[in-house]
Amino acid sequence: MSNPSTIQSAKKHQQLEKVAIRFAGDSGDGMQLVGGKFTETTAMCGNDFSTFPDFPAEIRAPTGSLPGVSGYQIHFSSRDIYTPGDAPDVLVAMNPAALKVNLRDLPENAILLVNQDAFNDANLKKAGYASNPLEDGSLKRFRFYPVPIGRLNAEALAKLGLPKKDAERCKNFFALGLIYWMFDRPMESTVTWIQDKFKKVKGIADANEAALKAGFFYGETTELIPEQYRIPQAQLEKGLYRKISGNEAAAIGFVAAAQLAGKQLFYGSYPITPASDILHELSYHKNLNVRTFQAEDEIAAMGATIGAAFGGSLALTGTSGPGVALKSEAIGLAVMTELPVVIVNVQRGGPSTGLPTKTEQADLFQAMFGRNGECPVIIVAPATPGECFHMAIEASRLALKFMSPVMYLSDGFLANSAEPWRMPKLEDLPRIHVEHPTVADNFLPYSRDPETLARPWALPGTPGLEHRIGGLEKEDGSGNVSYDSENHQHMVQTRAAKVAGVAKFIPPAAVAGPPHGDLLLVGWGGTYGSLRAASEEARRLGKSVAHLHLRYINPFPSNLGDLLTNYKRILVAELNCGQLLMMLRAKYLVDARGFNKVKGKPFQVVEVLRAIEEALL
Amino acid sequence: MSNPSTIQSAKKHQQLEKVAIRFAGDSGDGMQLVGGKFTETTAMCGNDFSTFPDFPAEIRAPTGSLPGVSGYQIHFSSRDIYTPGDAPDVLVAMNPAALKVNLRDLPENAILLVNQDAFNDANLKKAGYASNPLEDGSLKRFRFYPVPIGRLNAEALAKLGLPKKDAERCKNFFALGLIYWMFDRPMESTVTWIQDKFKKVKGIADANEAALKAGFFYGETTELIPEQYRIPQAQLEKGLYRKISGNEAAAIGFVAAAQLAGKQLFYGSYPITPASDILHELSYHKNLNVRTFQAEDEIAAMGATIGAAFGGSLALTGTSGPGVALKSEAIGLAVMTELPVVIVNVQRGGPSTGLPTKTEQADLFQAMFGRNGECPVIIVAPATPGECFHMAIEASRLALKFMSPVMYLSDGFLANSAEPWRMPKLEDLPRIHVEHPTVADNFLPYSRDPETLARPWALPGTPGLEHRIGGLEKEDGSGNVSYDSENHQHMVQTRAAKVAGVAKFIPPAAVAGPPHGDLLLVGWGGTYGSLRAASEEARRLGKSVAHLHLRYINPFPSNLGDLLTNYKRILVAELNCGQLLMMLRAKYLVDARGFNKVKGKPFQVVEVLRAIEEALL
C-alpha cells in the first residue's frame, strides 16, 4: 500500500518505495496516452507496476463536463505490487471537472498538480464550481501546485508557429514532462516514440517533444516544486518483460492455446465494452491461423462459435454480461452437443446496460446458472492481467479435453489494467493434445472416454463418421434423439459428472498465509491484487489471516472443502452481493460471511483490511 | 394411491374408491379426445379427478410407430385426489406400439384391454415386436382382455354406409363405450357432444354415436369382461365446478387479475411448447380488454411486454425455458426500469431443446440467477392446475404493487394436467389497487414508496410527468443516468431490498402435518400432488412427516427459516438436480438433502414414499 505519509517530508531526490500517480483530464486531453507513456518508461526503469484507466461511457462528452473526465492511474514500486493503488499520491488535474471528479479520492497531503489556466469561469461552471477552488483555500490540505500549463506550453511552442489548437493539444506532454522530472525519469523512449508516431507531420512531432521537454525543464529550473523522488528498481524475477493488460493477455493466450493444440483459432464476437479489445487484437493475427468473425449480434457469434467447434476449430466467443444473456440459449446447445467452446465474459457493472465501463463480478451466477435446464459448464477466472494469458490456455485445455463449454470470467478491471509480464518461454508452455477419430467401425458419437467422460470429436470431412447432433436429448452412445425417461436422467447425471470430474484434472487450491488460522479470506478473479495486498498487510500486522484465491470455480478444486475447515472464520470478498459466498455456503455448509462491494470499482486495499479486522473481532 | 389389488377380485358392480385409466393409441387414434370425454363424464358423476396427457413431440409420427404413441391418463375417486395416478389400473391399448410403450408402467393384475385387430404383422414390426404379445403368453400377469375393436366397430357401423376410413376413425368411441360400461357411466353427455360437434356432417355424428353405444353394449352383452365397477361420488366442497388445466387456469387468472386491477391485459408471446396454449386461450378474449401479440421471437415478446408496461397495461409474457434464456437480457431491463411485468415460464425438460413435451423443474436457477449483474426478480410457483389461477392474480398483484418483474414458474405437468375446479365467486377475488401519479410538482420517477420501495408508475399521456428511463444505472429519485459509485451500490441494495421486502406482503409458509417432527418434506410448484399424497400416506403409516410446499420462492416466506428448525431432517423433493435445495442450504445453513428426479415425468407417489422412508432411516 502506498501511503501519502511516505512522501510527506520529501526533499530533493527523496527515495520512495512506491507511488501512485493519477493523470486526469478531459477525454480529449490525452490522459490515457501520457499515462501509457509514463508506464512504459516506468517499466524500462525496472519498477513493478500496475495501472488502471478509468474512462467515461461517452466517447467524448462535452468538453469540460464532469462525465467527460478521463483518468489513468499508475502505481509503481521498488517491490512487488498487486494493485493500481487505492488512492493517488499524486493527482494531475488538467481542468476543473477533472479536479472535482478526482478530489474525493485524494488523501490529505497528497501532491496535487493543477493546470491553473483551465480554471476559467466557463470551465468552472461546467464543472459545477460556484467559486474557484484554486483560490478559495479549499485545497489547503494537499500539497497543492497550480501550474499555468496552458500558458507555459503555448510559450514553449511559440517559435514553432503551429496553429493555436494544435499547440494546445500538446499540453498533456508538458504535464508528462513535469512528472518525469518529479520522479527523475528519462525522457528518451518517449521522445523516440513521439518522433516515430508523428513522423508524417514533423511539426506535430517536434511540438510534442518540445512540450515534453519544456515540462521537464520547468520542474528542474523553477523552485515551485521542491521535491524530486526516486523509486529504485524492483527485484523482479529475471527474464524478458512486457507490459500487458488483461484483454491483451487473454487474446494472445488463446492464440497460444490454439497453436499449442495445433488448431485454428476461431473467434466469433459482437463488439461490446469492455470486451471489444479482444476482437480488435485477434483480428490482426491473420498470419497465425486466427479467424475472426464480427457477427450481427451475440447470438450469431455464439452460433458461429458452435459451428466452428463442430468443424474442429478451437472455438471462442467473447462478450460482456448482456451478451452472455443473449448467448445463453445457444450455450445450452453447446452443453447438449458437448462441443468444446470457450465463452469469455469480461464482466461490467450491471444489471441491464448498467455501468458499461465499470468493473464488477456479478455475472458468476449467470455463468453457473443462467440457462434453462440442468446445464453445467466449466468456469475459470483469471486473477491478474498476466494470468489472463495462462487461464486462456487452461480454459482451452479443459474445453478440448472434456468436450465442454468453458466460461472464462474476466472483468473490466483486469481487461484494462496493465502490469509487467514476464514472457513465458514457448517450450515451457504445455502442449494440448487433441484427437479426432477416423475409424468408422463401431463409431458412436456419444461414446465416452472412461476417464473424462468426453465424447469423441469426429470432424466433418472424415469418411464414414457422418453423424448428426442437436439440442434434443440424446441417447448415450448413439447420440440419437431419445425421449426415454431413464436415458434422460442418465444423461443429466452424465453431463454433471463430466464437469464435476474436471476437479481431478486441475491443481488443488492453495492458500497464501498460515495453513490454519483465525480467518480465511476467499476471493476469485480480478480482485486478487487487493486481497493479496490486504492479507499480506494483515499478517504483517500480526493477524492470523490466509488468502485463498479461486481460479477454478466450477468445479471447485477438490481440496477446497477441507481447506475451509482449517480456519475459524471465512470471509468471502467479492464485487457483487455474495455469489461465490452462496455457492460455498450451500456446498460446504460453512457459515462463511461476505464482504461485498458493488460500486463499479475494484476493492481498495484499506477497505479489505478493515473488513478483515472487523471479521476478526 | 390406487392399488390394483383393490379391484383384483371384482364381481359385477364392485365398488371402488379410486381408479386410474390410461387410454393409449396412435397420435391419430383420438386418445386425447376420448380421454377428455371420459373426464367430463367423470366430473358430472361427482368424482374428484386428475388427468394427465402424454403426447409425442412429433405432430404425427409414422402410424404405428413407438414415438407416435399418445396417452391420456385419468385418476378419479370418491375421495380427495392429488395426482393423475402413479400407474394405471386399466390400460386401453389401441395398437402394438401403444402396448409396448405403456406396458412397463402397468402393475401386475391390472386390467389390460387391447384392440386385437391392430396386432397384425405390419404393426407388430413397427412396434419392434418379434412375436405377437397377445399370443406368446407374455401378458398373463395382467387381467388381459383382447377385443376385436376394429372388426366390431366396422360391423356396428356397416349399415351406415360410411367410407371405410371414416368408419375406422370411430373406433376410439367404441373403446370409450366399453370403458363407460365397465365403470357404469352414463353416455348422454358424450352423445350430446358428438351430435353437436359433428352437426354439419350428420353421417359422422351418427357413426360416432353408434360406435360409442356398440362399445357399451358389447360390454353389457358379452360375458368376456366379467367385472363392472362403481366409484361413488366424492365429498367435494359445495359449489359450481369446472374442469381446468394449468394453462387454462393461468390464462383466465391473468385476465381476472387485469380486471381486478382495472387494467388492460397485454400478452406478448412467441409460440413454444408447452406454453402456447396460454396464447391460444388469451387470443380469444378480445371482448375482455385483452390484447395479444404474437411476436417474431421471445426477445420481441419481452420487449413489447416492457413497452406495454411502460404504457400502463398489466403486461405479461409467457414462454418455456429456452424462451426465458432469450428474454433474459430484456428482463434485466425491466428490473432496471422497475416496471411491472409478469414472465410465465411453463418449464419443460432441458437443457437446450431437451424434451419439449415433458415436464421438469430445472429452470428455478435460471429464474433466480439467469441474468447479468445483481438482478433480483420476484418468483412464484403455483402448486396445482387450479392454483395456476390464483397465483396468476398473486403474481400480478405483486408486480403491480412492487413495480417489479415477477417470474411465474409453471411446468409441463401443471400446464396439461386437469382437475375439477370450484369456481371462485367474483366478489371473493381481491381487488388490485393501482395508482398513477398525475401531479407534476416535484415528480421524481425514481422516488419510492417507503413501505414497498416501489417507484411511481407515471404513464405517457400525463401532462407534466414527461420523464425518461432506461437500462443504464439510475440515480435514485431523479432516475437520471448516474455513474456514481455510491449511488450504484445504493441502487443495487435498493433493488434487492425491494424484492426482499415482498416477504412482508405474502402469506407465511404453512406445513401440512405435525408442526414438529422427524422429517419435513419440502417441495415447490407442480409436484404438490405427489408430495401431498405421499406425505399423507406416510403419516397414515405412522411416520412423523410434514409437508411444506412453497408457492413463493423469491423472497422466501419470512417464517421459513424457523419452520425448518422444527424437524430433525429435511428432504427437498424436486424434478431437477437440487435447485431449491441449494438455495435453502445456502440461506439457512441447514443440512437438507435432496430427492431428485429428472426423467421428464412427475413424481410417482410410491417413489416419494420410498424416499421419505429412506430419509427416516
Place this chain on the structure above:
Amino acid sequence: MNESTTLTLQPPALTKPVSKADFVSGQDVRWCPGCGDYAILAAVQKALADMQVQRQNTVFISGIGCSSRFPYYMNTYGFHSIHGRAPTLATGLKIARPELSIWVVTGDGDGLSIGGNHLIHTIRRNVDIKILLFNNQIYGLTKGQYSPTSEQGKKTKSTPFGTIDYPISPLCVALGVEGSFVARTTDTDLKHMAMVLERAAHHKGTAFVEIYQNCVIFNDGAFKGITEKSVRPDHALFLEHGKPMTFGKDGSKGIRLDGVHPNIVEATGKSEGLCVHDEKAPEPTLAYMLSRMRNPDYPVPFGVFRAIERPTYDGMLVAQEQQATAKMGAGNLQNLLRGPETWEVK
C-alpha cells in the same frame, strides 16, 4: 380506422402553443462536439414544435448507441432500452396505447445489425410508429468497429485489413418488407430534414427514415462526397412526387428508364422521357430501384421514396377488437371463469 396519430398532432384549442425549447429536456447533451446527432436533435425538436405536437403524448424509444441517447434530450416521455430492441418496446406500447405518438431512434448498428429482425417485422406489420435510423456507417459508442452499412474494404478497429462484408442498404431492407413510408435525409440539410420529419410524422403506419449522420470521431466525412454543398448537385438526387428525376447543376442531368434499369441522361430544359417519381405507386419496385442507386454510378436519392396508405397494425387490432366485441358482446369475467362446461356439487 386509426386516427390516433393525427389526433396527437392536433393540439386541443386550449393548450398553449409549444416552442422548440419546450422539447429540450435540459439534460446535458453528451455527444462529441461536432457530431451530426446535434443537428438531428435540433431538427426533430423544431419539427415537433412546428407541428404543435403535445409533449405528453409523445414517446421516444431508442436502443443502445451514441444515437440512442437521443431520448434523454427530448422533453417528452422516453425510453433508452437495450441494444436493437427499441422497435419491440415501441410495438408493445403502441398496441397498449394506440393514441400515443411513438418515435424510435436507432443507429446503423442498433437497427440493422443486432436489431435487424425487429426492424423488418415492425415495418412489415405497419405498426404506426416513426423510425429514425441515424446512419453513420460505423459503431460510434463502442469506438469504431464497422457496421452493416460500412463500405466494403473499410479499415476499422475490428477489421485492420479491411471489411469483407457487403454493406446493407437500410432502404432496400425496408422495401424488402414493404415499408409503407420510406425516406432518406441528411444531417447537413436542416430544411430537407424538417420536411422529411414532418412527412413521417403525418404518415399513418411505420415511417422509416434513414438519416445520414456524420460521426466526427470514427468516420468523419463519410458522406462528404455526397452531401457537401459543392458536390451535392452532381451526387445527390432530390425526389419530388410527380416530378421528373433531375439532378446536376440547374437540373442538367436526369434519370431515364431502360426496362427496369435507370440510365443517366442529359436533361437540360426538357424533361420528357425522364422517369417521374411516384411515391404513391402501389408496387414498391420503383422505390426499390431508387434505393439501390448509389455513388459513383448514380446520384444518391434523398426524400420520400415511398408513401402509401394501408391499414396499420394497431388500427386493425383495435378494429378487430371492436368487431369481436360487437359480435360477442362485452366480455364477462364470471362467464370466463365458468368455461365451456360446469357441474354443481351440492
Place this chain on the structure above:
Amino acid sequence: MNESTTLTLQPPALTKPVSKADFVSGQDVRWCPGCGDYAILAAVQKALADMQVQRQNTVFISGIGCSSRFPYYMNTYGFHSIHGRAPTLATGLKIARPELSIWVVTGDGDGLSIGGNHLIHTIRRNVDIKILLFNNQIYGLTKGQYSPTSEQGKKTKSTPFGTIDYPISPLCVALGVEGSFVARTTDTDLKHMAMVLERAAHHKGTAFVEIYQNCVIFNDGAFKGITEKSVRPDHALFLEHGKPMTFGKDGSKGIRLDGVHPNIVEATGKSEGLCVHDEKAPEPTLAYMLSRMRNPDYPVPFGVFRAIERPTYDGMLVAQEQQATAKMGAGNLQNLLRGPETWEVK
C-alpha cells in the same frame, strides 16, 4: 478465390459412385403421412446423388421446426440446432472449414420469424452456403400458429379472429439484402425441384431457395391454387434465363413491362415486347419485381430469379488471410508474446 464447393461436387476418380440410398440415414422419418417434407427429402437425396456429392464433406444444419428435422434423415454430417440460428452455425462452420459443402434447412417460422436477422446477414455476406426454406405458411411443430408468410386474415390457433400481420415474401427479403442466388420451387414438382437444387448446389455464394411445402395437418392445400396440375399453367410462371416470360396454356399469356410495372398480355405465338428473364442482371430490380408477383393478380414465378457471381465471404476471408500472411510473413508465437515493447530484467 473460393473453389471449395466445386471441389466437393466433383468426386475424386477413385471414390465409388454414390446412389440416392447412400444419403438415407436410416433414422425413422417422423413427419406426418402426406407431409410435403417427404418429397423435398427425396429430391435432395436424389440431387446430391446425381451430382455425386461426397457425403463426408456435406453438412446439413437446421433450426427447429418440422422442416428442421431434415438433417436426421440425411446420411451426411448434420446439426439440428436451435430455433432460427442455423445460418449462424453454418457461417461459423464455413469460416472454419471453407472446403465443406454446407446446407441450411429452415422453415418460414425458423428462418423468417425468429431467425430473420441471421438469414439476411448471411445472405448479404454471401457466405457460400445453400439455404432451403420450406415455406408451409404455418408453424407446424408447435401445432398451427400463423407464420410471417401466412396470408392476412388467416384463422389460426393464435389468431381465432384472423391475422392482421401483412405477410412477408421470403424472396423479397432475400433481394432486399442483395442475395446473389434467389430461387423458388415447390414440393409438388420433383423435376423442377431437382433443377433448382442443382443450380443452388453449383452456385458460389449464398443460394437462397424458397420451397413451397404442404403441411397436411395445419395448412393443407395452401398452394393448391397455384401448383396443382390443373391450375398451374394459369397461376404459375416458370422462369428461364434469356426467355420471354410466358405462361398460361400453351404460353398464351405473357408479361410486358410498363415502366417498372408488369402487365399481363396475350402472347400466343409472338413473344416480342415481352419481358425477357435475366437472372444475371447485375441490378436485382427485375428479380425484385418478379418476387412481388403473386396470385390473384399475377402468376407466381418459379425458378431462378437471380444468379450472379460475386466473391464469397469465405473466399474473401481466405484471400485476405493469404495476402496478409504473404505481406507480414508467417506468424510467430514468440513474437506475438513479445508484443510491441519489451525490457529485460537481469
